[in-house]
């Protein structure tokens with residue numbers, strides 16, 4: 090199995106159970122990564138870790154340098170990448186506390202540097218994204234969930250929104266009509282860049298709120314943070330299990 094990298098999102102600016110081996114800045118053709126790339130041991134297996142919002146969670150979703158992050162992980166030897174994703178739940182099964190391994194994505198983001206095939210540095214190319222996630226890593230995540238006693242939803246469509254604001258109820262109704270089960274702000278262009286760079290990428294999503302208009306009340310950061318806190322140890326257990334597979 091190739092070297093595994095974990096991209097931490099909200100709630101995961103660090104991995105508490107990671108034993109640090111090295112942390113170093115990586116230069117990329119696209120500028121600075123969100124943070125130095127950390128090399129460490131998770132459950133006795135060497136992994137890479139990068140918090141996409143930065144070490145102090147200072148980068149909003151639209152200002153993350155996704156190209157630099159993915160490039161740096163590959164340059165550091167990563168072959169497989171797990172993107173952690175706090176999401177809002179849209180369809181009835183995707184309530185707060187649910188873990189899910191999405192199998193499809195719809196991109197509603199705009200204005201982000203979203204490709205390495207920009208016609209400047211690498212010429213024109215068109216990658217296939219029919220199945221946007223790496224199926225072997227998706228299955229490994231689903232199995233790891235089962236092994237730690239979690240019943241993860243094994244598929245679902247992730248809607249990637251621009252943020253940093255949350256959505257209107259009408260936007261969420263539209264995303265639901267489009268087929269989205271969950272909504273988050275960082276899944277794209279992270280997913281497609283990983284494919285462009287030849288990385289095996291999958292996402293482990295955890296629901297931290299009902300999306301706008303789905304619960305009868307407005308969404309508060311307090312609610313999101315409380316649900317996030319309930320997911321952290323469960324997600325860590327899955328990562329520790331997958332690190333040894």
Ligand code: HPA
Pocket residue numbers: 175176177178250255256272273274297298299300301
């Ligand atoms: N919308 C978009 N992104 C999110 C949400 C949401 O409701 N919750 C967590 N990330």
